[in-house]
Amino acid sequence: MNWVFDNERPIYLQLVEQLKILIISGKFKAGEKLPSVRDLAFETHVNPNTMQKALNELENSKILYTQRTSGKFVTTDKKLLEKLKNELALKYGKQFFENMNNLGFSYDEAIEYLKKSKGEI
Template sequence: MEWELNSKEPIYLQIKNHMKLRIVSGKLKEGERLLSVRDYASELKVNPNTILRVYSELENDGLIITQRGIGKFVTDDVEKIHNLRKELSIELIKDFISQSKNLGFSKSEIINLITDMYEEES
């Protein structure tokens, strides 16, 4: 497992958010088959009902689909995945801006910080 569950939020929500990130980042590709409920629960050492809930919510969100008798798959709706990636990025940016304002940074200082960090990461 490439990440650790914590006790700060419900386990199912941590798993759901992690799967969303794997989908939007391309680590789980469009149309890729997911592990069975039992296999994923075993891998994460959680109750299968937890994974069942995660899969159900992701399916309700349109991020995964069920092919009866075959399994569950990541949606092949590229636009849906792109929109989710954009939504998640906007949430991160809003949080960053809010926290930066609370620290006393001005708009231009925030923009400069982002520009500097982007260039350092490139």
């Protein structure tokens, strides 16, 4: 995974977003133990305090849980993970239609382009 940050937005929020994608996509599986804060911070080249803040945020939204003395784990709540996946898919969809709308395309035209671009992936 390539960790790239945009200095214009809080780094911890970007970590939350990128970690969510790793979890949703199954790079970190349900119930799996996460690397330590220090290791994750080192891999992403960020300050451990910032990584801690991101993990706390994920824990507050129940995506992670802490097991006393043994570290942080991905939730085993598959429904929650499914919900997150749907939310993100809708967000990407909305972004696409917004961008196409800004270019002056109608919904139907945008769908046509979506179909056309499918062949090019």
